[in-house]
Amino acid sequence: MSALGGFLPFNKWSQESNAQPPKGNKPVVVSTWNFGKEANKAAWNILSGNGSALDAVEAGARVPEGNPDIRTVGYGGRPDRDGFVTLDACIMDQNDQCGSVAALQHIKHPISVARKVKEESPHVMLVADGALDFAVSQGFEKEDLLTEESRKDWEAWKEDADYSPEINIENHDTIGMVAIDSKGNLSGACTTSGMAWKMHGRVGDSPLIGSGLFVDNDVGAAAATGLGEEIIRVNGSHLVVENMRRGDSPEMACKHAVERIVSKNDSVDGIQVGFIAVNKEGAYGGYSIQEGFSFAVRNSKEDKLVDAPHLN
Numbered sequence: 001m002s003a004l005g006g007f008l009p010f011n012k013w014s015q016e017s018n019a020q021p022p023k024g025n026k027p028v029v030v031s032t033w034n035f036g037k038e039a040n041k042a043a044w045n046i047l048s049g050n051g052s053a054l055d056a057v058e059a060g061a062r063v064p065e066g067n068p069d070i071r072t073v074g075y076g077g078r079p080d081r082d083g084f085v086t087l088d089a090c091i092m093d094q095n096d097q098c099g100s101v102a103a104l105q106h107i108k109h110p111i112s113v114a115r116k117v118k119e120e121s122p123h124v125m126l127v128a129d130g131a132l133d134f135a136v137s138q139g140f141e142k143e144d145l146l147t148e149e150s151r152k153d154w155e156a157w158k159e160d161a162d163y164s165p166e167i168n169i170e171n172h173d174t175i176g177m178v179a180i181d182s183k184g185n186l187s188g189a190c191t192t193s194g195m196a197w198k199m200h201g202r203v204g205d206s207p208l209i210g211s212g213l214f215v216d217n218d219v220g221a222a223a224a225t226g227l228g229e230e231i232i233r234v235n236g237s238h239l240v241v242e243n244m245r246r247g248d249s250p251e252m253a254c255k256h257a258v259e260r261i262v263s264k265n266d267s268v269d270g271i272q273v274g275f276i277a278v279n280k281e282g283a284y285g286g287y288s289i290q291e292g293f294s295f296a297v298r299n300s301k302e303d304k305l306v307d308a309p310h311l312n
């Protein structure tokens, strides 16, 4: 039985969402965790010059991907249990066009490969060796992404080889980023090295359109972070966007998606999931299961980190 006693009725959602209609401010970029602030800076450089939300989220996502000190995304990300750094990423634009890569090795910027999949292939998603072959054919450099720090962590992990995903890792994890530009167009990006010590071949929510990220240019955009298996089960980011379509503010849309996950579990002890969302007016919000999730916001008035409201 759900901790919440079942789903909230639709009219309850509407009442809650209509209580205080959110005011928006365009353009805006919102991204997950504390490293989102630095990433937002790169995105804002583009948005503030009337650039596109699509270019902004790609530029933003590349910031933590390229930073070896960030151990949860891109270069320097912690490996799987067999010592392979395998990366997941996706991107989606205002025309419902999307591209995605999963279990990609040796490429520092999977978000840019995902964009190439969107723009230079007839497909939406490429995985593993096929994604790598495609990346190389597009001119991406093949590199060793396992840093000395990550290799040492892996050696230490192997001593007990216990897989118990940590929550709120160093207050950064997957970067999900959603933005609306000065023309009112929405886009989003999501990129991660996934859960540390995952099984080789495991793919999380982050490269799955609808789970880690979803954009509908009529409504809004949402992205997710946390335990991917839980996010996939409810198609989390799509759920957030559909909640907004039915009248929820961005924050309430995220809260209701979090409640859906909680309702599917007897216990959410040790399970963290956080969502962020922005709507067509440029209003934004976020919500998580547990305390400790934060998101970064940048618009013409604000450049800040927000401690997300949470259920537990």
Ligand code: SD4
Pocket (backbone or CB within 6 Å): 168, 173, 174, 192, 193, 194, 195, 203, 204, 205, 206, 224, 225, 226, 227, 228, 229
């Ligand atoms: C995953 N959602 O691979 C990602 C990783 C993450 O907290 O955000 N972990 O499941």
